[in-house]
Amino acid sequence: xxxxxxxxxxxxxxxxxxxxxxxxxxxxxxxDLYPGEVVGLLGHNGAGKSTLIKILSGAYEADSGEIWxxxxxxxxxxxxxxxxxxxxxIYQTLALADNLDAASNLFLGxxxxxxxxTVDDARMEAETRKxxxxxxxxxxxxxxPVSALSGGQRQSVAIAxxxxxxxKILIMDEPTAALGVHETAMVADLIKELKAQGLGIFLISxxxxxMMELCDRVSVMKNGQLVGTERVEDVTEDDILSMIILGKNxxxxxx
Amino acid sequence: xxxxxxxxxQSPKRRESAVxxxxxxxxLDTRLLGMVAALAMIxxxxxxxxxxxxxxxxxxxxxxxxxxxVQTASIGIMATGMVLVIVTRNIDLSVGSxxxxxxxxxxxxxxxxxxxxxxxxxxxxxxxxxxxxxxxGTVIGALHGWLIAYLAIPAFIVTLGGLLVWRGAAFLVARGxxxxxxxxxxxxxxxxxxxxxxxxxxxIVGLIGCAAVIYMIIAGRRKRKTFGIPQRPVWAEYFLSxxxxxxxxxxxxxxxxxxxxxxxVRAYAAENNIEIPEGGLFISHGFAIPVLILLxxxxxxxxxxxxxxxxxxxxxxxxxPEAAKLAGxxxxxxxxxxxxxxxxxxxxxxVVASARLGSxxxxxxxxxxLYVIAAAVIGGTSLAGxxxxxxxxxxxxxxxxxxxTGMVLVGFDAAMQQIVVGSVLVLAxxxxxxxxxxxx
Numbered sequence: 125x126x127x128x129x130x131x132x133x134x135x136x137x138x139x140x141x142x143x144x145x146x147x148x149x150x151x152x153x154x155x156d157l158y159p160g161e162v163v164g165l166l167g168h169n170g171a172g173k174s175t176l177i178k179i180l181s182g183a184y185e186a187d188s189g190e191i192w193x194x195x196x197x198x199x200x201x202x203x204x205x206x207x208x209x210x211x212x213x214i215y216q217t218l219a220l221a222d223n224l225d226a227a228s229n230l231f232l233g234x235x236x237x238x239x240x241x242t243v244d245d246a247r248m249e250a251e252t253r254k255x256x257x258x259x260x261x262x263x264x265x266x267x268x269p270v271s272a273l274s275g276g277q278r279q280s281v282a283i284a285x286x287x288x289x290x291x292k293i294l295i296m297d298e299p300t301a302a303l304g305v306h307e308t309a310m311v312a313d314l315i316k317e318l319k320a321q322g323l324g325i326f327l328i329s330x331x332x333x334x335m336m337e338l339c340d341r342v343s344v345m346k347n348g349q350l351v352g353t354e355r356v357e358d359v360t361e362d363d364i365l366s367m368i369i370l371g372k373n374x375x376x377x378x379x
Numbered sequence: 380x381x382x383x384x385x386x387x388x389q390s391p392k393r394r395e396s397a398v399x400x401x402x403x404x405x406x407l408d409t410r411l412l413g414m415v416a417a418l419a420m421i422x423x424x425x426x427x428x429x430x431x432x433x434x435x436x437x438x439x440x441x442x443x444x445x446x447x448x449v450q451t452a453s454i455g456i457m458a459t460g461m462v463l464v465i466v467t468r469n470i471d472l473s474v475g476s477x478x479x480x481x482x483x484x485x486x487x488x489x490x491x492x493x494x495x496x497x498x499x500x501x502x503x504x505x506x507x508x509x510x511x512x513x514x515x516g517t518v519i520g521a522l523h524g525w526l527i528a529y530l531a532i533p534a535f536i537v538t539l540g541g542l543l544v545w546r547g548a549a550f551l552v553a554r555g556x557x558x559x560x561x562x563x564x565x566x567x568x569x570x571x572x573x574x575x576x577x578x579x580x581x582x583i584v585g586l587i588g589c590a591a592v593i594y595m596i597i598a599g600r601r602k603r604k605t606f607g608i609p610q611r612p613v614w615a616e617y618f619l620s621x622x623x624x625x626x627x628x629x630x631x632x633x634x635x636x637x638x639x640x641x642x643x644v645r646a647y648a649a650e651n652n653i654e655i656p657e658g659g660l661f662i663s664h665g666f667a668i669p670v671l672i673l674l675x676x677x678x679x680x681x682x683x684x685x686x687x688x689x690x691x692x693x694x695x696x697x698x699x700p701e702a703a704k705l706a707g708x709x710x711x712x713x714x715x716x717x718x719x720x721x722x723x724x725x726x727x728x729x730v731v732a733s734a735r736l737g738s739x740x741x742x743x744x745x746x747x748x749l750y751v752i753a754a755a756v757i758g759g760t761s762l763a764g765x766x767x768x769x770x771x772x773x774x775x776x777x778x779x780x781x782x783x784t785g786m787v788l789v790g791f792d793a794a795m796q797q798i799v800v801g802s803v804l805v806l807a808x809x810x811x812x813x814x815x816x817x818x819x
Contacts (some may be wrong), residue, residue: 203706203707204707207707219699219701219702221698221699223694223766224691224698228691232691232702232706235688237688241687242682243690243691246605246606249606249608
């Protein structure tokens with residue numbers, strides 16, 4: 125993304141802070157994301173990655189800081205606000221209602237309704253069938269509650285939910301953590317495809333090799349603070365690991 | 380979709396028995412069949428127990444079954460609301476006391492307040508009273524919901540407090556007195572010979588019901604065709620239509636074969652100058668009005684739960700509150716609305732209960748909360764949340780009431796009744812657990 129600097133950034137997070145009970149979970153973090161770019165977020169458990177993106181997805185409200193979308197200041201106070209800005213999130217926990225079927229989960233909060241205002245289950249099922257045929261052709265259990273699905277199938281429901289509604293900004297919190305080799309490869313292909321369509325993607329993962337392959341830039345967090353953001357071609361996997369563990373970039377320190 | 384997993388979707392390679400093929404084809408809910416079987420066992424059991432003990436089986440008579448339907452109405456109406464409360468992982472222990480308070484509030488309204496301004500027996504009295512009672516219930520429910528959702532006090536505590544508060548408030552408002560008699564039109568909402576729609580009315584209700592069953596089956600077929608969803612075999616559609624219409628027609632025949640008592644017929648004939656023919660004048664009760672109210676509530680609540688966003692969100696909150704919140708559902712406001720709806724239904728139930736009694740006492744509805752919760756749970760509502768059906772709760776109310784009525788008919792004393800009802804509740808939840816485990 126050599127030309128990304130000339131475009132307006134899709135997302136700018138500026139000086140974001142949030143504390144829970146006196147502990148600064150996110151401490152003055154600034155990040156940006158351009159269209160067609162994948163930015164990886166790395167760090168130990170509890171480094172503040174999930175909290176940061178939950179602020180962008182509307183699940184938490186930041187104590188201070190600003191969010192800019194497409195060059196305009198955005199007010200995101202709820203998940204619904206985030207959706208209005210075409211921000212879709214795949215949560216680590218998947219955030220599926222286990223007792224509902226795939227279609228009900230996919231359209232949760234945005235149900236298709238008939239002219240009478242009643243939920244149109246048949247149409248939602250047909251739409252779900254369509255998108256699943258694209259994402260996971262083996263997916264057949266449309267009528268079952270998602271508790272009856274395998275980890276990979278549940279993941280594909282969560283991904284379908286984000287993709288179906290034409291997201292401009294996609295947040296993926298450990299999308300491959302529960303997946304097998306084959307399914308992980310499918311998710312990687314999907315990320316590349318969405319990136320090619322011009323989406324901006326925040327990707328959280330613990331797998332540094334995967335991040336090196338999929339991301340354009342990586343940002344490392346430690347103890348709620350941003351250690352640094354690097355283009356992947358400028359760093360090695362070892363550099364990233366030392367950023368995660370030591371909280372500093374050896375190359376920058378040396379320079 | 381949100382109910383218990385159906386028996387469909389098994390691997391086609393497995394050799395299936397005739398029974399399971401039949402269930403797959405008709406898509407009948409096996410839990411529903413189980414409950415109907417349990418109900419049939421209770422009915423037949425009490426009938427023959429009475430037959431052997433006293434020489435007279437009183438249970439399976441039109442008179443008893445008609446009374447059973449009327450007695451079920453009050454608990455059944457509240458049980459449909461309790462399904463929503465329990466599905467969203469809450470509980471409401473206060474419905475019995477709210478019912479008592481609403482009854483007293485309505486009693487004051489129609490006996491002491493409205494006649495002063497409108498005159499005794501004014502035709503608007505019952506309408507204003509009913510709306511007032513339901514409004515009182517709704518406001519109390521909404522208050523409980525607000526305490527639970529916005530002040531984060533557990534539902535168990537809020538409604539346990541409510542259980543005491545509203546019973547006490549009912550006593551204070553009426554100073555412990557019984558308020559009677561209720562308005563004569565209001566009294567019809569509780570049933571009785573005049574509070575039933577008669578033979579012709581029942582046939583009209585029955586025919587509308589049959590038409591609705593057939594329409595739903597045809598519309599369902601058309602919809603499945605539009606979206607390429609596999610169809611049921613045609614014979615299964617015919618079977619379901621026949622079954623649905625058969626049950627409805629059977630119910631109409633049953634309520635129409637229960638005639639007015641002789642004394643009331645005589646009074647009615649004298650009042651309307653009707654000559655009583657030789658052999659007696661037979662006037663059918665037909666469906667009692669409270670039963671039709673329960674029916675209407677059941678249909679309305681089923682549509683609400685299965686066909687609206689509101690219902691979808693109720694199930695989503697029950698399945699995963701966190702996910703519901705992240706999907707943009709205002710779970711707090713939903714909680715307020717759910718408890719307000721529970722209050723509204725309790726108010727309606729209070730109308731039925733006090734109309735049936737013909738008066739309002741502050742003890743009305745005592746222990747109802749336990750019967751209502753039991754009805755919902757016996758009907759398959761999971762206390763873990765996320766699962767429950769309206770028809771199940773209504774059937775559950777029928778089971779509870781059948782047990783109660785049956786034990787009275789065969790002469791069990793009150794202590795024995797309590798032991799049986801309590802044991803059945805525990806047994807029902809145990810069987811429900813086993814069923815869920817087996818169907819997983």
